[in-house]
Amino acid sequence: MLYLAALLVHCVPLAMGQYDICKSWVTTDDGPSWEFYACQPKAMRMKDYVTVRVDPAGITCGDPPERFCTHENPYLCSDECDASNPDLAHPPKLMFDSEDEGLATYWQSVTWRRYPEPLLANITLSWNKSIELTDDIVITFEYGRPTIMMLEKSLDNGRTWHPYQYYADDCMEAFSMPARRVRDLSATSANRVLCTEEYSRWAGSKKEKTVRFEVRDRFAIFAGPDLKNMDNLYTRLESAKGLKDFFTVTDLRMRLLRPALGGTYVQRENLYKYFYAVSNIEVTGRCKCNLHANLCTFKEGSLQCECEHNTTGQDCGKCKKNFRSRSWRAGSYLPLPNGSPNACAAAGSAFGNCECYGHSNRCSYIDFLNVVTCVSCKHNTRGQHCQHCRLGFYRNSSAELDDENVCIECNCNQIGSMHDRCNETGYCECREGATGPKCDDCLPNYYWRQGCFPNVCDDELLLCQNGGTCYQNQRCICPAGFKGVLCQQSRCEADKQDCDRAPGAGGSLATVALGVLALQLRAWADL
Numbered sequence: 001m002l003y004l005a006a007l008l009v010h011c012v013p014l015a016m017g018q019y020d021i022c023k024s025w026v027t028t029d030d031g032p033s034w035e036f037y038a039c040q041p042k043a044m045r046m047k048d049y050v051t052v053r054v055d056p057a058g059i060t061c062g063d064p065p066e067r068f069c070t071h072e073n074p075y076l077c078s079d080e081c082d083a084s085n086p087d088l089a090h091p092p093k094l095m096f097d098s099e100d101e102g103l104a105t106y107w108q109s110v111t112w113r114r115y116p117e118p119l120l121a122n123i124t125l126s127w128n129k130s131i132e133l134t135d136d137i138v139i140t141f142e143y144g145r146p147t148i149m150m151l152e153k154s155l156d157n158g159r160t161w162h163p164y165q166y167y168a169d170d171c172m173e174a175f176s177m178p179a180r181r182v183r184d185l186s187a188t189s190a191n192r193v194l195c196t197e198e199y200s201r202w203a204g205s206k207k208e209k210t211v212r213f214e215v216r217d218r219f220a221i222f223a224g225p226d227l228k229n230m231d232n233l234y235t236r237l238e239s240a241k242g243l244k245d246f247f248t249v250t251d252l253r254m255r256l257l258r259p260a261l262g263g264t265y266v267q268r269e270n271l272y273k274y275f276y277a278v279s280n281i282e283v284t285g286r287c288k289c290n291l292h293a294n295l296c297t298f299k300e301g302s303l304q305c306e307c308e309h310n311t312t313g314q315d316c317g318k319c320k321k322n323f324r325s326r327s328w329r330a331g332s333y334l335p336l337p338n339g340s341p342n343a344c345a346a347a348g349s350a351f352g353n354c355e356c357y358g359h360s361n362r363c364s365y366i367d368f369l370n371v372v373t374c375v376s377c378k379h380n381t382r383g384q385h386c387q388h389c390r391l392g393f394y395r396n397s398s399a400e401l402d403d404e405n406v407c408i409e410c411n412c413n414q415i416g417s418m419h420d421r422c423n424e425t426g427y428c429e430c431r432e433g434a435t436g437p438k439c440d441d442c443l444p445n446y447y448w449r450q451g452c453f454p455n456v457c458d459d460e461l462l463l464c465q466n467g468g469t470c471y472q473n474q475r476c477i478c479p480a481g482f483k484g485v486l487c488q489q490s491r492c493e494a495d496k497q498d499c500d501r502a503p504g505a506g507g508s509l510a511t512v513a514l515g516v517l518a519l520q521l522r523a524w525a526d527l
Contacts, residue, residue, distance in 0.1 A: 040289060111272045127250060127303060357406075
């Protein structure tokens, strides 16, 4: 029997909304453990994370500059599009900018100057991530909505495309389909692709600017007109085949097939009033995390689920390395109200819900700190969740946190380093004169002798003087008559008797040779 939860990880009560919490720490007759729930991120404006592409090449106006006119003033063609002038340019990014009050900014195509060739344009939105639509897609057109267009979707990052909805002023003529309204669909046809005439006929009003893909109307088939019966919608999303995938996309593509005609036939004498202009595209949705995450963050240019339930991957689509005792499964909205997390479990672990990245099978709840911590972390890890490396080890950047080889030993040279610890890249802290990742080499002008010591002499800067020879950078071997660290001092200056015994004062060649040999033997003995 479960008792009152001792700790809610995200400090968010369930009453704040369905499926917004992934786990809580509870106490049972068998001891404390994690209790997992199906969870999903909050809905957000997806246009803030989109990349846009417009094709074919050259379809955006302004290169070369071009004049255009509007249906309201079809013969007053004084407006101009010029890509080289920021005040007159209409690039694709203006479909997603924040507009100042009263000033619409928009992307614009070239005019239909090549009639009767069709004026075709594609606008592709890509997220490089699966997202789930939670509200209507709203496209705002300036200077008239297209008379024919279609919306397509992709589930595999643009490799394949599928029709999502058709739009035309005459569906039968344009697509050989009868016109239908979303609100007239039934529970068994809620994911049907249809053609609508509601957004394509010329209204002659500047207020008629938007084209919609009606997500809310399809939700309302199950949740009611005010979307109050969400339990029924979540139940249907789990039970109706293909319904959940219907609202899932990685990419959207608008295919603009014929511009607004102003309620008439194409007037060939004035083709400058036919073009496309889009001022805004609103897409509201959430990251698809397979009900294994309630947070989604924008990292390194793409959206990433912050996976729970021992799952990993961009969409939490697989189990972590050491939690594959059974096949991965997506979470489920059922049973209501908390769903089924279908969490990945560690093989052979009775404490399968432990969040220790596979480096510990035991957790402990510390009451006075109000935290849960892993016990006896293995594989040279440490920390509350065994997520850090022990002192003397550093993180293996090529391994995931649940890898047994996630922590690598520093292996600092005991003599050349200050201690056995290294930084996060594996570099040890070296003593004076030592260098290298492990402090097992010497800097220039230092030599190794159970540690790094400054050169006494070398072949560049610290030269032995007066004919002295440098021995392994450690000392100068001086000729007779000279002494000092660099053989820089004459013995005559310090001792008159030495001067009298020097070779220049009558000593034989044999005496000189014996003196040099004696100096070398003494140097070797000191070594």
